[in-house]
Amino acid sequence: MLRATLKSLLSRKLRLVLSGLAVVLGVMFVSGAFVLTDTMGRSFDSLFSSVYQGIDVNVTQKPKVGGDQDVGPSQQGNIPAATLDKVRAVPGVASVTGDATADGARVIGKNGKVVTTFGPPRLGGNWVGTSDLLQLREGRAPAADNEIVVNVTTAKSAGGLKVGDDVGVLTLQPGKKVFKLVGIFGYSGDRDSLGGSLEVLFTTPVAQELMLGEKDVYSGINVTAAAGVTNEKLRDDVAAALGGEAGGFQVKTGKQLTDETTKSFREGLAFFNNVLIGFAGVALFVGTFLILNTFSIIVAQRTRELALMRALGGSRGQTLGSVIIEAVAIGLIASVLGLAAGVGVGVLLAWVFGNVSGVALASVGVPAAAVISAFVVGLLVTVVAAVLPALRASRIPPIAALQEVATPDRPLTKLTVSGALIGAAGGTMLGLGLAGQGDNTLWLILGGVLVSFIGVALLTPLLARPVVSLLGRLFSWSVPGKLGRLNSGRNPRRTAITAAALMVGLALITGVNVILASAKQSLSSQASTQVTVDLIISGDGDDNGPAKFDPAVMDAAAKLPGVSSAASEYWDFAQVDGNGTGISATPDMAAYASMFKLTATEGTLQWTGPDQAVIDTENAKKRNLTLGSTMTMQFTRGEPHQVKIVGLYQRSDVMGGTIVSGDVVKDYRSAQPSWGYLRVSDGASVDAIQKQVDQLLVDNPEVSVANRAEYVDAQSAQFDQLLVMIQVLLALAILIAVLGIVNTLALSVLERTRELGLLRAIGMRRAQTMRMVTVEAVVISTFGALLGLAVGTGLGAAVVRALKDDGFTKLAFPWSQMATYLLLAALVGVIAAVLPSIRASRVNVLQAISHD
């Protein structure tokens, strides 16, 4: 029996390739994700182990804000210079170096723009001399306060800085500073940077002032141990000398630092990995449809063969077994190929990543997770998809099959009922997930979407007949078109599954599209109804928050003739009553409130003294705060503030939360505003003022001024980027769906060889034959696209409705995008039909009609 199965398998190589390809692609995505994250993980390991090379023990002040997961990166507290002497006095200490480094030193490149990175920090620090690690490549060390050195990566990224150039640098202090570049450094092992970080090193006093904001302080102390003293002992001794936990210091060995940094990067990578695997899951889900369909067709074609086996004494179990063995064989081969391709893709992506980020890549390895997931996923998906058709095959009475009694089209009632039930279950799960709160929400939503897809897929055969015949009318003007339409309606199950595969990918894309379009529309309607700002100064940010600019610009802008009102907004991470959060501050609450049409429900919306705040009524209720309550706020620097609530306001769609008085920003990480809002008096030209503000911003290249429409467009552009990314990742699912169409057509052409022969015999041209097959493909693909658009619109609308209170005030449908998808789907049908239609047109008439 086994031999018979394998022989039959080998005799149908094309079929093997087509059904295997879907599994190969899905497995490739899964294992590629594992290989990529594994390689990147180990690259970071080796990177961080060298970052802390030469540091035996490190001392930092416990960060005042952050350092935990719910807030952004932590900013170390400043350590007074006197602490260095304390550490130096500890027995076993060989040397002590004060480090004055912070993220946020932004070099202005040759093109006048700020040099950016894809994630690595832009560090500004103090020069402490060369070491085993740090090497001066050109020039000399900075000696005067107007001198800096940069690492090779910075010099290259800035457009080729040379020793002797004047270089503009933005720091955490307001305004652009210009320095003379006196040297360029690199790292041991011929590295240009550590992990792609951009580094600017000043003299110590300058670094302290510009990056730490205070004189004679350090961000950290690096200690080396004397011979014979272990790092762990030294750490404990230093900690004891500094007063232990109570002293507010964190003392760690270099190894601990390496492990911690590595761990946090690994967590980031794990998230990335999960995203990739999520998309792989979609691809495999679609692949399951393809395999299911292929096996249904295969089994249908093999009915006689299987019946013969049963007539000769094969048991039902053996029939079932033979189909499952075929599935296992395909699954195994596809898993091996998919794993190989996945390793290739993973390596390629890691290489691209390495080149972009400047991280030296570790050697490529294939983690066990990649191998295990490849085989589990590949085999499981294939076998699951094959079981249903196999069960059906084993139920066929041998005599019926041998006599080639056309299997009557079974009624769709059972399928429809179960489809409706499963669809309803999926819808309910989705509804609960969207309405609910808590940890299970995401799983409920994802599960709901998945189950809904299965439900819709089961309902598809019922829809196939009317929709396909309606769609086909478009092509019925020619005889080949009409025949193609009739062919696509011939086996509603097959058409339905093929179309359903395309539906999944398109539904997801359409759903996301509806959500983003609604977000855009909501944003622009809110901007026009709830905001009275004419000009907005803002810029992109990095891990530390939005871009900042010199507060002097705001002062100058407010004085421009034609500007009736101006307000600025500062932003930083803070601990509010012990919870990490981002917090906004503005010096002029009255102006700010009028810009955003906020009105007081209690108290007043203006500052009458320092350490004051306003809060929206919803948040106040949630946190049990009333007028006059105080909140304890710890900002990046300084002591905690007791902030008193002086006003409550009704939240709007664009504005909510706590806003603090402007005096606190001196304790912000950087006392510079992130947003500036200007209102232009009636009769003054917005354009003219925009040009003038633009001039004021010449030394603040990270921000720009935009009018309201431009600002909304810029915000929407982010949605577009997100959409493009999702489309690219879901393209794989679509590709697999296209393979499904090719597969279905190829097998249909094979099945209908005799008909094709007849048509050719009675005068159908090759081109007409091709057109007939193409129409069939286009009907299937547009049917799938219509389903996808409908389901996706439904999903998107459901999500938008559920997020009504989170600013999604408008439900918008991206009609033009949807029309584009429909057209693309038709095009996909044409492309999918190319090979099958050529095959159909090449049918040998004589063989076809004499074929029994």
Added chain:
Amino acid sequence: MTTTVTTGQAVAARAVDVWKVYGSGEAQVIALHGVSVELERGQFTAIMGPSGSGKSTLMHTLAGLDSVTRGEIFIGDTRLTGMSDGDLTNLRRTKVGFIFQQFNLLPTLTAEENILLPLSIAGRKADPKWYETVIDTVGLRDRLKHRPSQLSGGQQQRVACARALVSRPEVIFADEPTGNLDSRSGAEVLSFLRNSVREYGQTIVMVTHDPNAASYADRVIFLADGQVVDELLAPSADAVLDKLKGLDAKVESAADASQAG
């Protein structure tokens, strides 16, 4: 020796010294051995012969479905040999009709649509009068909206006959048209074919191994070993059977002789 069969009347299709060779070397099979035949217009010709005599191959080459190794094929005045696929398709559209043993109707189309299929593929309209005549002759008027699966074998074959007739081709080639029918339905189809020759002057060439079917023809050509060996005009079933028996005997003795030699 090659027997050339000719008559004086206008010729609808002819083969001139046609050879058809399959394979090469040891595996070489000569299916047609220099056959020359002329099929007169307005006649019902049957081609008979034992299995492997080349009768189907001869019909396929005459219909332009198969190429010839050597020799020439004409339909009317048109020379088929060396024609491109496009030209052959055009020829099949306008000058040739087919009736198959397996009926070969499209299951997705109604009887009427199947009948009109060759015309609609070619983008032509049926002559309404002729269409009505054909429908009445085959007696399918009340079955026109039925699909093939709702028709009996005999009815399906009559639909196939109507499909071949409706475009008024130069020649209709029928390949064992009664092979899949019971004798009553077979007789119906055959008399219908004979009537369309007698009444409407249609030319029909039929391959069959059934002497009874051949007796409906005006003329029977006998093939053996890829050669035309004999013919009968206005045959009766018995006469055909006798000829066939003689042929079988000849073939057997030839085989014996070759074994003995």
